[in-house]
Amino acid sequence: MTNQRQQAHALINRLLYVSDAIGAAGENLLSMADILGASDRNNRRDHVSGLLAFHNRRFLQVIEGNRTDLDRLMRRLRDDSRHTNIRVLMDQPAAERIFHWPMARAPLTPALKTLIAEAASPAEHGPSAIERLREAARALPQAA
Secondary structure (H helix, E strand, O other), rough: OOOHHHHHHHOOOEEEEEEEEEEOOOOHHHHHHHHHHHHHHHHHHHHOOOOOOOOOEEEEEEEEEEEHHHHHHHHHHOOOOOOEEEEHHHHHEEEOOOOOOOEEEEOOOOOHHHHHOOOOOOOOOHHHHHHHHHHHHHOOOOOO
């Protein structure tokens, strides 16, 4: 099946990015609660789901939703003063969601720490990255 056909049949898109924290963003429980709370509210409204991780002053987030909503969210994220240097590692159509909650904080598994640490490298971030994120998602409680 061609990429255009996959896009035509995909119900959602999945986008994975990393960014560098500014100031105290993500450094403590209060700042993470603020980020996760705002993300949860906005993502419920926009029917976006996702997972957020923070490690070594770097955010990693995967978001899922329709193209228009993801584009709108990325515009807001680019204007967010809590981080800079957003690098999209993957942006592709997906047949189904992996994440079924508006936003959850990913537990830092060894594989996820490695993914975040290697995010600046030119390595492929497709299936391997998604598998590492699935591993992190499996560690979350069902109600996350």
